[in-house]
Structures are given as structure tokens and as C-alpha cells.
Amino acid sequence: MKIEPLLKYINKYVSLTHEETDFLVSKVIYRKYLKGQYLVQQGDVCKFSCFVISGCTKTFYMDEEGQEHIMMFSIEDWWTSDMSSYINQTPADFNIQFLENTELIMFPYDVIEDVYQHIPKLERFFRQIIEKAFIASQKRIVRNLSMTAKDRYVYFRDQYPQIEQRIPQYMVASYLGITKEFLSKIKSQLLTED
Template identity: 75%
Template sequence: MKKQPLLDYINKHIDLTVEEKAFLTSKVKYRKYLKGQYIVQQGDVCKYECFVISGCTKTFFVDEQGQEHIVMFAIEDWWASDMGSYITQTPADFNVQCIENTEFIMFSYDDIEDLYREIPKLERFFRLIIERAFVASQKRLVRNFSLSAKDRYLYFKNQYPKIEQRIPQYMIASYLGITKEFLSKIKGQLLLE
């Protein structure tokens, strides 16, 4: 199992003993998904919190008109799931779909609870990760309400250059809350500046 990327990531935040690392790796699953496969779909209970080893995912919901709204992307060393569904073990509001062939280390709800009991500092680690995700989500809301579409695009381009190169423009447009045509217009204007 390719567990080293996860251990390296955790090691940036907390120190684990050899025994704790062994227990941790005994509780995780490794899985490969193909481009287009779903980790979770709206209405299903999210069974896993997933650490991305390689690949890329999008988290989105589909409204009543069938329109897709992307709320997040995840690449290497990021986490992917419907966190609300995972934490509450209730039906998911979001879909998480692979937009590249993707490899994950996955934590089931029951296994994460075992890890919290046996290695209390992991509970702190996951609290920090969830806090950061919450803050990022709130800041994104503020940007969406306060910045122009052009400025939202420039922020995305500067903040996530590795993502922009890997995903189709229509997905970036969905994430920004604009049409792909409007994104093309913005990019055209930027080339003239």
C-alpha cells in the first residue's frame, strides 16, 4: 500500500510513534478509482474520508434544473469527501467524482473513531484539517460575494495553478459560478491587458 504520502502529510502536523503509524496504517484502505467514477453520490451516505495520493476530484451538487455546481477540487495531499455526510452518517448533499484516474487512502467512519480512541493526537490532527477547510470555505463565500468574476478567476489562477492546468475550463467556470463563455471572455480580456 502506498501509505508514505499520508504519513508524510500527517508528520507535517503531528509526530507519531512507530507503533502509532503501524496502527494507523492497519486501519486505512488503499483504492484506485478511474476517471469518471464516484466516491460518493448525492443521497448516499459518505462512507469514507479520502486522502488523495494521486489524481484529481471534483465535489459538486446538481440542482433541480440539472445544473452542476462545483464547490471544490482535490489534488495530491488534499482530502475529498462529503464531510457533512461523513461526520453525521446521513445522506450526502454532494457528489465526489474523479476527473482523473485517482488513488486514495481511505478512512471509514468506524475506523476513524477507533483511531481517535487509540491515538488521541489524531483527533487533534483531523480537527485542524477540518478547521482549515471550514475557514477556506468561509473565505471562498466572502470572495464569491465581494469579488468580480474576473477577480475570482485571478484568485483561483494564482492560488491553484496546479489545478487550473489539469481541469477543463467549463469546470473552472462552474467553480467560479459563471458560464464557460463568460470565463472565455474574461481570459480574452486578460490577454489584452
């Protein structure tokens, strides 16, 4: 199992013993997905919280008109899940689709409590990860409310250059809450300013 990237990531927060590592390896699932497949779709229950080993995902909401609203992307060393669905085991609000062939380490819902019981420090680890995600989500809401579309794009481009190079521009526009035509105008403006 290609678990080394996950262990390296966990070790930034907590140190695992050999026994704890072995137990964790026995509980998680390594899986490959193909571009275009889904981890979860709206209305289904999300059974996994996932660490991305390689690849790229998008988390999005599809409204009643069939319009896609991208909430987030996940790449290597990031996490992906519909957390509300995963934690509460209720129908998912979001779709998670693979934008590239992707490798994941998956934490099944039905073993996570067992993992916490055997390795209590992982509960602290996941609390810290969820706190960081919550803060990032709040900051994104503030940016969306207070920044112009141009400033939001510049922020996205500067913060996540490795994502922008891997996804179509219409997805960047959806993430920013603008049309792809408006994004093209913004990029043209920025080119003339440089």
C-alpha cells in the first residue's frame, strides 16, 4: 500500500509508533480512481474521508438548473470528503469527481471510531485538520463577500498555481463564482497591466 505520503503528512502533527502505524494500515483502504469517476454524488451517503496521494478532485454542488458550483479542489497531500455527510452519515450535499486518475488513502466511516480508540492522538490530528479546513472555508467566504472577482482570481492564482495549471478555465471561473467569459476579461486585463 502506498501509505508513505499519508504517514509523512500525519507526522507533521503527531508521531505514530510502529504498532500504531501497523494498526492504521490495517484499517485504511488504498484505491485508484479513473478521471471522470465519482467518490460520492449528491444524495448518496459519503462513506469515506480521503487523503489524496496523487491526482486531482473537484467538490461541487449541482443546482436545480443543472449549473455546477465548485466548492473546492483537492490535490496531492490534501483531503477530500463531503464532511457533513461523512460525519453525520446523511445524504451528501456535494459531488466529488476525479479530474485526473487519482490515488487515495480512504478512512471508512465504519472504522474511524475504532481508529480513534486505538490511536487517540489521531483524534487530535483530525481535529486539527478539520479546524484548518473550517478556517480556510470561513476565509473563502470573507474573500467572496469582500473582494472583487479580479482580486479573487489573483488570490487563487497566487495561492494555488499548481491547481490552475491542471484544470480547465471554466472550472476556475465556477470556483470563483463568475462566468468563463468574465474570467477571460480579467486575465486579459492582468496581461496588459504586467
